[in-house]
Amino acid sequence: MLAFTLRRAIQAVAVMIAVGIIAFSMFRFAGDPVNQMVSIDTSAAQRAAIRESLGLNDPVLVQFVRYFVNALQFKFGISYQFRLPVADLLKERMPATLELATCATILAMVFGILMGVYSALRRDSFLAKAFQAISLIGISLPTFLIGILLIYLFSVTLGWLPSFGRGEVVKFGWWSTGLLTISGLKALIMPSITLGLFQMTLIMRLVRAEMLEVMRTDYIRFARARGLTTRAIHFGHALKNTLVPVITVTGLQFGSVIAFAIITETVFQWPGMGLLFVQAVQNVDVPIMAAYLLMVSLIFVTINLVVDILYTIVDPRLRATISRPA
Amino acid sequence: MTEPVLSVRNLQVEFKTRRHALRAIDGVSFDITKGEVLGVVGESGAGKSVTGSAVIGLIDPPGRIAGGEIRLSGLRIDNLPPEEMRKIRGKRIGMIFQDPLTSLNPLYRIGDQIVETIRTHLSLSEQAARKRAIDLLAEVGIPAPEKRIDGYPHEFSGGMRQRVVIALAICAEPELIIADEPTTALDVSVQAQIIALIRRLGRDHGTAVMLVTHDMGVIAETCDRVAVMYSGRIAEIGPVQDVIKSPLHPYAKGLMGAIPTLTGEDHRLVQIPGAMPRLSAIPPGCPFNPRCDAAFDRCRVERPEPLARGAQAVACHLYDIKVTDNAA
Numbered sequence: 001m002l003a004f005t006l007r008r009a010i011q012a013v014a015v016m017i018a019v020g021i022i023a024f025s026m027f028r029f030a031g032d033p034v035n036q037m038v039s040i041d042t043s044a045a046q047r048a049a050i051r052e053s054l055g056l057n058d059p060v061l062v063q064f065v066r067y068f069v070n071a072l073q074f075k076f077g078i079s080y081q082f083r084l085p086v087a088d089l090l091k092e093r094m095p096a097t098l099e100l101a102t103c104a105t106i107l108a109m110v111f112g113i114l115m116g117v118y119s120a121l122r123r124d125s126f127l128a129k130a131f132q133a134i135s136l137i138g139i140s141l142p143t144f145l146i147g148i149l150l151i152y153l154f155s156v157t158l159g160w161l162p163s164f165g166r167g168e169v170v171k172f173g174w175w176s177t178g179l180l181t182i183s184g185l186k187a188l189i190m191p192s193i194t195l196g197l198f199q200m201t202l203i204m205r206l207v208r209a210e211m212l213e214v215m216r217t218d219y220i221r222f223a224r225a226r227g228l229t230t231r232a233i234h235f236g237h238a239l240k241n242t243l244v245p246v247i248t249v250t251g252l253q254f255g256s257v258i259a260f261a262i263i264t265e266t267v268f269q270w271p272g273m274g275l276l277f278v279q280a281v282q283n284v285d286v287p288i289m290a291a292y293l294l295m296v297s298l299i300f301v302t303i304n305l306v307v308d309i310l311y312t313i314v315d316p317r318l319r320a321t322i323s324r325p326a
Numbered sequence: 327m328t329e330p331v332l333s334v335r336n337l338q339v340e341f342k343t344r345r346h347a348l349r350a351i352d353g354v355s356f357d358i359t360k361g362e363v364l365g366v367v368g369e370s371g372a373g374k375s376v377t378g379s380a381v382i383g384l385i386d387p388p389g390r391i392a393g394g395e396i397r398l399s400g401l402r403i404d405n406l407p408p409e410e411m412r413k414i415r416g417k418r419i420g421m422i423f424q425d426p427l428t429s430l431n432p433l434y435r436i437g438d439q440i441v442e443t444i445r446t447h448l449s450l451s452e453q454a455a456r457k458r459a460i461d462l463l464a465e466v467g468i469p470a471p472e473k474r475i476d477g478y479p480h481e482f483s484g485g486m487r488q489r490v491v492i493a494l495a496i497c498a499e500p501e502l503i504i505a506d507e508p509t510t511a512l513d514v515s516v517q518a519q520i521i522a523l524i525r526r527l528g529r530d531h532g533t534a535v536m537l538v539t540h541d542m543g544v545i546a547e548t549c550d551r552v553a554v555m556y557s558g559r560i561a562e563i564g565p566v567q568d569v570i571k572s573p574l575h576p577y578a579k580g581l582m583g584a585i586p587t588l589t590g591e592d593h594r595l596v597q598i599p600g601a602m603p604r605l606s607a608i609p610p611g612c613p614f615n616p617r618c619d620a621a622f623d624r625c626r627v628e629r630p631e632p633l634a635r636g637a638q639a640v641a642c643h644l645y646d647i648k649v650t651d652n653a654a
Contacts (some may be wrong), residue, residue, distance in 0.1 A: 219426035225382055225423070226443045226494055227416025236442075237431050316478040317432055 008221060008308050012301045017068075019297040023290040024067050028060075077290035081283045086291045090273060094295075095175045096166055097265070097272030101257045103188055104196030109250055112150040112200040113239075116207025120215065131204065136203030143260060147267035154190060155252055162187050164269035194262040199253045206249055210242035217241075251307035255300040329400050330357035331534035332381065338393035339373075339380050339558075341605075345616035348605040350376045352390070352558045355632070358502065363535040364530055364560070365549035365566065367542065367581075369602050371439060373558040374538045378504045382419050383411040399501060402586070417447040418462055419470060420495030422524075424507040426487035433473075436463075436490050437475035440497055447498040462493040485516035489523065505537045516595065521548050542585050546570055554578045557613035561651050574640040576618045602635030612643070620644055 011113035034047050034056070051057060055066060070076070076086035115135075149304040155163035168184030178184025214220060215238055223233045262274035269275065273292060280288035312318045331363060339351035351373045358364045366374045379385050381396055383403065396404040403414060417420075423429045440459040444450060456475070461470035466489040479487060488508060495503055505524060509517040525548050528535045537548060545552050545566060553563040554575065562575040563574065573579045583596030600617040603609060609616055615625040624643050631637040633646060 182514075218423055218425055219431040220427040220492070221384065222421070222423055223431065224384060224412075225415055225421035226446070227412050227414070228442065228446055229412065232446070233443065237434075239432070240433050315433060316435075317480045 004312075005305075007308060012305050015301050016294075016297060019294060020068055020071060021064070023071075023293045024046060024064050026293075027067075027286050028176050064320055071083060071291075072295060076294070077287035079288050080285045080300075081280070082285075086287045089276060089288065090295060091174055092176075093271060093273045095177060096270060097258060097261050097274060100188065100191055100195060100256065100264070100270060100272060101261055103192040104257055105199065105250065105254050107192050108203055108253075109197040109246075110200035112203025113207050113246065115200075115210060116204040117234070117239060119204070120208045120211035122214070138197045139205075141197075143194060143198065143263045144262035144267050146197055147190070147264060150190045150194060151267070151297060161190055166271055179268050191264050191268045191270055194267065195261060198260075199250070199257060202253065203246060203250060207242055207246055210245055211238060214238045214241045240314070244311060246316065247310050248307055251303050252312070255296070255303050256274050258299055259296055330359045331362075331399055332358040332536065333397040334377075335397075336383065336393070336394035337377065337380060337396065338391070339376055339385060340390055340392040342371055342388040342390070346606075347392070349392070349608075350434070350558050350605060351380065353394070353553075354558070354560055354562060355394075356553055356560065358536060360501075360534055361528060361532045362551065363525065363549045364547035365552040366390040366536060366538045366555060367540060367545055367552060368555035369540065371502065371602060371605075372555040374540075375506050376554055376558075378421070378506050378536060378538050381502075382415055382421050382504055383408075383619040384415075384421075413447070416495075417498040418500050420486070420498075420500040420503045422491055422495045422503065422508045422553070423574060425511045426484055426491050427511065429491050430487060432520060434477050435478055436478050436482070440475075440490075440494055443494055444497050458497070459493075462497055463490070465527075466490070466493045466496075467519070468493075482538065484512055485519065488512060488516075488520055492520075492523060492527070496531070496533070499531060500533065502534045502536065504536045504538070507540070508537070509539070509541065518547075524548065531610055542570070543563070554581060555586070558605070559609055559613065559641060560632065560639075561614065561642070563632070563638045564640075566635075568636070568638050574635055574638055574645060575614075575642050576620050576644070577614045578640075612641075 034050050034054070038047060038050065055063060058066075071220075074087045076090070078084065079086050079089055082089060092159050095239040115131045119131045130285070151163045154161045162183070165187060166178045166187070167187035169178045169184055170180045176189055220233060220238060223237050258273075261270075261272060262278055264270065265272045265274035266278055273295065276288060277292045280292070334357070337351055337354045337357050338349060340347040340349050341573065344530060346593060354373070354377060356364065366377065368374050376385070376389070376535065380391055383406070383481050385391060391404050394404070395402055396415065398418060403411065406414070408640060430436065434442075437459055440462060441452065441455045441552060444455040444458055445452070448455075460471045460475055463475060468474050468489055474482075479490070482490060492508075494523075503524070508524065509520050512520060521544055524535060524537070529531060537544070539545060547618065549566045550564045551564060552569050554573075554577065555559045556577050562569060562573065562578045570582055575580045575597070580596055580598040584598070598617055603616070609626070612618070612621070612625045612627075612630050615621040622643070628643070630641045630643050630646075632641045635645055
């Protein structure tokens with residue numbers, strides 16, 4: 001078990017080094033950073049001085065190692081547009097994105113699993129068929145369109161929910177949360193639905209398909225032959241067996257949720273990392289882009305690692321194969 | 327004469343398809359008394375397993391019991407509400423399935439599965455149920471049960487898993503066990519052990535056993551009586567020695583003739599020509615008539631009803647005295 005975790009952790013580090021190389025190379029291919037920082041009337045001598053002070057004349061390898069060592073200490077350089085350390089900018093924006101992504105994922109899991117289980121067990125009911133139809137919409141409609149439709153309905157027409165921003169936030173040290181104020185919660189509703197809808201339909205369809213599959217297995221038939229209650233069979237025996245693929249998909253999707261948050265954050269002007277990234281792209285703010293890339297990769301890699309470990313908790317068979325590696 | 331543990335009368339099971347209802351079981355009747363092992367044998371698709379499923383109330387839609395009645399120690403169980411039937415399953419009727427590798431939920435410890443079943447049917451505390459589970463595992467021959475109880479199914483071999491399945495089937499001391507091909511998926515050496523175990527449990531607890539199989543060897547070793555099924559009907563039923571030594575029904579004769587013997591003289595095995603009819607194309611009269619050497623006109627129009635011949639009963643016009651008189 002420990003060896004397995006270690007092995008996966010080493011793989012994760014290798015992935016992060018590869019991503020680091022890509023992030024670093026962005027600096028070299030996305031224009032001259034000195035030009036981004038200075039105004040038109042800066043003299044050539046001044047430019048050379050800046051270049052020297054930033055260490056841009058050093059060999060590439062030296063620069064990469066420096067970048068890497070700094071990145072390990074969460075020093076991602078100074079943003080070209082804000083003239084502030086990128087790490088501070090990200091730190092300020094991260095709570096908004098993480099709260100949004102977490103809410104969206106929880107929403108997607110709770111409703112996705114409930115609807116999936118229901119539509120598997122009551123396959124022929126009207127509601128199950130309605131869920132199937134809705135899930136088609138959820139899968140095929142693009143995120144920004146859903147966001148705009150929601151804004152049109154609930155903000156413009158009905159005026160129930162704010163159309164943009166995070167509402168009031170409460171600060172805990174550097175973490176700012178919108179979960180403790182009414183306006184913060186209200187502002188969270190529509191972005192969470194917009195961001196989570198796709199995952200929800202995905203989870204629902206997955207749970208439904210898996211559940212139907214599991215209900216046909218011999219051990220469910222045997223559980224019925226043992227006279228267990230319907231509830232114990234459905235929620236004890238069947239649901240647990242559908243969870244392994246659901247954990248994988250939800251876990252991997254959490255990374256995509258954060259990445260896709262770019263669109264949702266743009267639609268709702270949500271002050272998170274995604275919005276920061278979009279602004280950075282528009283202004284060729286390479287330090288932010290590179291740092292964002294590293295952050296998102298780190299989240300992806302971490303989630304993958306956690307998912308791998310979670311498997312072994314749910315499925316004892318994997319524990320056996322892992323402790324006896326082939 | 328005590329009441330039989332299981333009494334099935336004129337059972338009919340239908341599977342509804344888009345166009346018409348297919349009759350998988352058509353007029354099956356038999357009894358099993360306390361401590362008796364009844365073998366049910368026949369080709370694939372003869373309706374052996376469906377009969378077992380009908381008795382325990384696990385016919386899934388589109389199938390349904392279309393007629394007849396099933397009584398468990400006198401109580402009619404074929405028309406019970408689902409919740410009542412659920413309480414009988416596992417408590418008064420235990421079932422053993424064919425494949426022990428897939429019968430157990432892979433994500434739960436076997437002890438948890440046994441305790442869960444015990445506590446569903448008997449009001450025992452967690453500790454008492456666990457103690458009982460250990461005793462059950464010991465009874466079905468699992469070594470070091472107090473250790474093995476915390477194992478997961480994948481940590482057991484096929485034969486050991488079938489023992490666990492049997493422990494699950496008997497955990498509430500049922501009156502009847504339905505064993506649906508319990509040895510088909512096992513090694514021959516393990517088969518004998520499992521058969522001996524089922525036999526012993528039936529004797530020790532006075533449990534009636536309905537043993538569904540297509541293995542005549544298993545039938546000969548285990549059963550007191552045997553029912554030969556063909557196309558959803560019982561062709562012949564009787565004490566196992568009689569049916570094996572002197573089968574009456576032409577199909578049963580063919581079946582017994584197809585068993586190779588180790589000691590027997592060097593004769594060719596009998597082969598029954600043709601195949602069992604599909605459910606959608608069962609011929610009128612006796613379903614066996616197209617394959618039967620002895621078939622005559624009546625077999626093609628009139629369906630034979632079971633006739634008593636000593637301890638055996640056979641559904642064949644050849645044994646109807648009237649007809650032989652008329653023919654003579």
